[in-house]
Amino acid sequence: MRKNHKPFWIKMLSDRWQRFYIQHFFSKHFEHLGEHPMVVHPSTVNVHGAGISIGRFVHLISIRHNPVSLSTWSGRGIQGNIKIGDHCLISPGTTLSSAASISIGDNCMLAADCYISDSDWHGLYNRLRPFRCSKPIVLEDNVWVGHGAKVGKGITIGENSVVAAGAVVVKDVPPNTVVGGNPAKVIKKLNPQRRMLKREFMFRDSDRFLRMQEELDRYVLGGNSLRGWVRHKLFPRKGD
Numbered sequence: 001m002r003k004n005h006k007p008f009w010i011k012m013l014s015d016r017w018q019r020f021y022i023q024h025f026f027s028k029h030f031e032h033l034g035e036h037p038m039v040v041h042p043s044t045v046n047v048h049g050a051g052i053s054i055g056r057f058v059h060l061i062s063i064r065h066n067p068v069s070l071s072t073w074s075g076r077g078i079q080g081n082i083k084i085g086d087h088c089l090i091s092p093g094t095t096l097s098s099a100a101s102i103s104i105g106d107n108c109m110l111a112a113d114c115y116i117s118d119s120d121w122h123g124l125y126n127r128l129r130p131f132r133c134s135k136p137i138v139l140e141d142n143v144w145v146g147h148g149a150k151v152g153k154g155i156t157i158g159e160n161s162v163v164a165a166g167a168v169v170v171k172d173v174p175p176n177t178v179v180g181g182n183p184a185k186v187i188k189k190l191n192p193q194r195r196m197l198k199r200e201f202m203f204r205d206s207d208r209f210l211r212m213q214e215e216l217d218r219y220v221l222g223g224n225s226l227r228g229w230v231r232h233k234l235f236p237r238k239g240d
Contacts, residue, residue, distance in 0.1 A: 005232045008221040055086035057203045066092040073099040087199040100134040105141035107198040116151040142198050
């Protein structure tokens with residue numbers, strides 16, 4: 001469809017239900033879920049295991065056919081842990097899988113279909129369980145991981161650095177560095193002296209941000225009617 005035909009008041013009811021669902025059901029999967037989580041289709045997010053925490057103002061986008069997956073492994077002498085900071089973006093298809101520790105700083109952005117795992121999950125000689133094949137991963141503040149990129153065990157990606165789409169990171173990335181390729185190599189360096197707008201800028205006045213989002217919905221959907229919405233569902237026309 002070229003246009004969202006949903007009436008504004010139905011969108012508002014849907015948003016209220018989603019906030020209720022997040023507070024009373026979705027949040028119970030986490031050790032901690034910070035204030036003002038913005039979760040698209042929370043019922044599709046796969047959350048498994050203990051030790052998963054998310055900070056404030058997370059923007060998590062999941063869809064039925066490309067869900068976000070957050071999982072930790074527990075076993076004899078093993079306990080995975082995932083910690084995600086404030087103002088982070090997690091896009092559809094992103095997978096975080098931990099048998100040791102995955103720490104993601106503030107203002108990080110994970111594009112669609114990222115895969116971050118701190119374990120090989122099977123040893124070269126012991127292929128029955130994760131044994132001596134897990135090492136912590138750290139993404140420092142304001143890291144951007146591109147579409148389909150993969151980050152392996154034991155990696156630290158420095159502050160402000162960017163992992164290009166499709167890259168496979170098997171060595172540490174210094175701060176203020178762009179890497180790409182398989183295996184990932186340095187493409188360019190960023191100037192740490194230049195002013196950088198981070199995601200937290202959008203939320204400095206959180207109430208104003210939420211009001212602006214509502215006003216945008218009102219502007220885009222305000223002219224829609226219930227009759228028109230039902231009509232396009234049952235009898236779509238060319239140009240809808």
